[in-house]
Amino acid sequence: NAGVTQTPKFRVLKTGQSMTLLCAxxxxxxxxxxxxxxxxxxxxxxxxxxxxxxTAKGEVPDGYNVSRLKKQNFLLGLESAAxxxxxxYFCASSPQNEQxxxxxxxxxxx
Amino acid sequence: xxxxxxxxxxxxxxxxxPVELRCNYSSSVSVYLFWYVQYPNQGLQLLLKYxxxxxxxxxxxxxxxxxxxxxxxxHLRKPSVHISDTAExxxxxxxxxxxxxxxxxxxxxxxxxxxx
Numbered sequence: 001n002a003g004v005t006q007t008p009k010f011r012v013l014k015t016g017q018s019m020t021l022l023c024a025x026x027x028x029x030x031x032x033x034x035x036x037x038x039x040x041x042x043x044x045x046x047x048x049x050x051x052x053x054x055t056a057k058g059e060v061p062d063g064y065n066v067s068r069l070k071k072q073n074f075l076l077g078l079e080s081a082a083x084x085x086x087x088x089y090f091c092a093s094s095p096q097n098e099q100x101x102x103x104x105x106x107x108x109x110x
Numbered sequence: 111x112x113x114x115x116x117x118x119x120x121x122x123x124x125x126x127x128p129v130e131l132r133c134n135y136s137s138s139v140s141v142y143l144f145w146y147v148q149y150p151n152q153g154l155q156l157l158l159k160y161x162x163x164x165x166x167x168x169x170x171x172x173x174x175x176x177x178x179x180x181x182x183x184x185h186l187r188k189p190s191v192h193i194s195d196t197a198e199x200x201x202x203x204x205x206x207x208x209x210x211x212x213x214x215x216x217x218x219x220x221x222x223x224x225x226x
Contacts, residue, residue, distance in 0.1 A: 033213050040119070042200060042216035043154075050211045058213055090153060096209030097142055097161055101153040 001026050004102035006091050012108045013081045021076040021105050023091030031094040032074040033058075034066060036087040037104075043090060049074055081109045112137040112203050116217035123191055124225050131186040131220045133201030141203040142210055143184040145175055148198040148219075157199070160184065196224045 007022045023032065030051050035043040035058075045058030047066040055066045063085060065077045074093075078085060086109045092099040117132040135141065142161050146154040158169040165177040175186045184201060201217040204210035 031211050035214075035216075040218055042114075042218040043202075043214070044216070045213040048211075048213045050208070056212075059215075092154075092214075094210065096211070097204075098144075098156060098159060099210075099214060101146075101155070103153045 003027065004091055004093050004100050006089075006102040006105050008105060009103070010106050012110065013078075014110050015082060017081050018077070018079050019081065019107075020078075021089055021091075021107075023074045023076070023093075023102060025072055025074075025093040025100070027093060027095070027100065028071070029093035029095050029100070030071075031096070031099075032068065033092040033094070033099065034064070034074065034076045035090045035092065036060065037090060038087050046076065046089075081107075083109045085109050112139075112141060112205065112215040114201050114203055114215055114217035116199075116201055116220050118220050119218065120221045120223065122223040122225055125193055126190050128189050129187065129191050129195075129222065131199050131201075131222065133184045133186065133217060135182050135184065135201070135203050137182075137203060137205070140206045142206055143175075143177055144202045144204070144214065145173070145184070145186050146200045146202060146216075148200065150197075154200065157186075191222070191224050193224050193226065195222060197222060 033048040034046040049068040052071040089105045091102040145157040160177045168174045202214040
C-alpha cells in the first residue's frame with residue numbers, strides 16, 4: 001500500500017495563477033483533510049471531508065476550494081494564488097480517531 | 111473550540127539524558143490526544159495517542175505520555191534520548207464526536223535538539 005500520496009511535491013506559482021493539489025489514499029478511509037504548515041504556527045486545518053461528495057470548512061478556508069468526487073481522492077484548489085499562501089500543504093486520511101499524513105507539497109507563490 | 115499550547119518552542123538536551131515536552135490543551139468537550147513527530151523534510155508520523163482507558167500511553171521507541179484530565183495536560187517524556195530523536199514534535203487534539211471527524215487542532219510544535 002502506498003498510503004497517502006500527494007502530487008506535486010513542489011510548485012512555484014506567480015501571484016494570480018491557479019493550481020490544484022491532489023491527495024490520494026488507498027486505505028479506504030472515510031475522512032480526508034487538508035492542512036497547511038507555516039513556521040512557528042504548527043498545522044492548521046483548511047478543509048476536510050467526512051465522505052465522498054461532502055466537504056466542510058476548517059480553521060483557515062479562505063482562498064481555497066476542495067472537492068471529493070471519489071472516496072480515494074481529495075483535491076485542494078487555489079483559484080488565484082497569493083504570496084500568503086506560500087506554505088507546506090499536508091493531506092491526511094483517517095478511518096476514525098487516528099490520521100495518516102502524506103509527505104507534503106511545498107508551494108511558493110511569488 | 112479547542113486549543114493546544116506547547117510551552118517550549120525548542121528543547122536542547124544532551125544525548126542519553128531524560129526529556130519532557132510539555133503540552134496543555136483547552137476544550138469544552140471531551141477530546142482525544144495525540145503526539146506526532148516530524149523529521150526534517152518529511153510528513154508527520156503518529157508517535158502515540160490517548161483515546162480512552164489507561165492514562166499512560168507508550169510508543170514502541172521509548173516515549174510515553176500521560177493524560178492528566180485535572181491539569182488538562184498530555185506531556186511527552188523519554189528517559190534517555192538518542193541523536194535520532196532530533197525532530198519537531200507536535201501535540202494535537204480532536205473532539206471525540208464522530209471519531210474525531212472534524213480534524214485535529216495542533217500546537218505550534220517543539221523542536222527537540224539532541225546534543226552529543
